[in-house]
Amino acid sequence: MKDTHRPAVLVLSDSAADLGRRIAGIVDGELHGARARVTDADRYFDMAKTHIQVLFAEGRPLVAVMASGALIRLLAPVLSDKHSEPPVLAVSEDGASVVPLLGGHHGANDLARLLADGLSAHAAITTAGDLKFGVALDQPPAGYRLSCPANAKAVMAELVAGCSARLIGTAPWLSHSRIPFDDEASVTLTVTDKTKTADELELVYYPRTLVLGMGSERHASAAEAIVLAEQALASGGLAAESLAAVASIDVKADEAAIHAVARHFNVPARFFPAAVLEAETPRLKNPSDVVFAEVGCHGVAEGAALAAVGARGELVVEKIKSKGATAAIARAPSVIDPQAVGRARGTLFVVGIGPGSDGWRSPEVSSMVSQSTDLVGYSLYLDLLGPLAQGKARHDFDLGKEEARVVHAMELAGEGRTVALVCSGDAGIYAMATLVFELFDKGGITDAASRIEVQVSPGISALQAAAARIGAPLGHDFCTISLSDLLTPWEHIQRRVKAAGEGDFVIAFYNPVSMKRRTQLAYARDELLKYRPFDTPVILATNLGREGETVRTVPLGALNVDDVDMLTVVVVGSSESRTVTTGDGKTWVYTPRGYSGKAESGMKG
Known part of the structure; x- marks a missing residue:
């Protein structure tokens, strides 16, 4: 596992470390420092060239406090496909200038603006479309997906040359831009949640306004559930790209078929208590007393979809069934933030941090700790994480409280949080991983905690x-x-x-x-x-x-x-x-x- 979405902020000396730490705070990044010259960083590297090239190859956004020319020379040997490049930015050591070098339309320009605001600096953005219209048409904001990126170059060329655009549908980020609009224009910008094939001078944007509600029998077939979900979309002529989430009842939080559907569409799975779904009964098209008797609400698929899109949303595909699953789709009036919908299946990372020094802590463990909202462990072990623990909720325990520590971590994850249970050495050698699985086996945790996802990562043992x-x-x-x-x-x-x-x-x-x-x-x-x-x-x-x-x-x-x-x-x-x-x-x-x-x-x- 690699935390490829979190920016890596690179500094080469202690004189740049304070600025690097400020940058990391602004972009929610991880501070990487040269081991020989930086005393306080989240991760260390020995060779700048090798480290930067590896991060770039992994697709990790890079913000380097160094001269732009030096950064360009370090990356030059690995540059190939501009469409797959992660954002790369150089920041001057005085913090006055932020230069997006690569991946301008893949987030670098947005990061530059964010840093410019946070540092009171100048963002040296040179992308023509961004400068002229205030938007990057090939990099829509969160909540929108561009279906035809290959058309973007021709469309932008027409607009930069002075053409107007016709807007079909609504999207505030487009209507509030400096793009000139004309209903008779040859260039078309379409915003829709329906499947559509783009014309040559057309860009089609899919807003994430749809939620797929699903119910299933225990241990339902993942393949069957995916086929049913595709049928639900096809029956409404709806685009999978407009799905914001897959939603279900919380007793299905550990149902493999539900998560398989979410992975198939590359969206999160979110879950609701039965009481929340039961409140949607007046809006259900197919309420069921049988379902109520089993799980405490009159409809899982329709109820979850409607609960996710809110009171102003509507059901656009009524419940359909297969042998072991049900599916329905609802539409929200505006783009949905899936993180604000229901709650996630909780995740428990059981990590071994080795003896404690960052040099002996695996990148996977560091990534898991970085992703976590909560850290649970013996106080000394949490202290050994240093800057990696910053911004996390700490739950400190004394020695001798091992079972209470593990139960607490599992219950936190049962609330939908992402929790790291921190052990010294290796988590599976005389440590807490065994207790986690013993509690699954013998009980002693709530139903919610029993449905969490567990990942164990090794550490260097004593x-x-x-x-x-x-x-x-x-x-x-x-x-x-x-x-x-x-x-x-x-x-x-x-x-x-x-x-x-x-x-x-x-x-x-x-x-x-x-x-x-x-x-x-x-x-x-x-x-x-x-x-x-x-x-x-x-x-x-x-x-x-x-x-x-x-x-x-x-x-x-x-x-x-x-x-x-x-x-x-x-x-x-x-x-x-x-x-x-x-x-x-x-x-x-x-x-x-x-x-x-x-x-x-x-x-x-």
């Missing part, structure tokens, strides 16, 4: 971080064991330690000690000494990736429990693990992938 810092101790078979007997009976832990010792696994011990628990690690040391040598290397790694990081190696036989605290991960080598000292005097630990005494290692890349 054992991976420790291994990387000390070399390659996990080069052969390894396992992890938690020494905490808070949730696991001590006799089970003893059995696992013994089995790992007999199996000669490299072992990463999590939760090795606590304030009250000091004997388990000593037991593990003594048990493992039955199976491996006194001088087996043991890695003690504390505060990995954070301030105060320490990583050292001691022999297993000399492991002192008092040298270990709650923030330490203990990695015990196998009987095959070795140490080696390089020319700089640093001692490394590795576990060969071959077996001792084997003529050929059989190592593979």
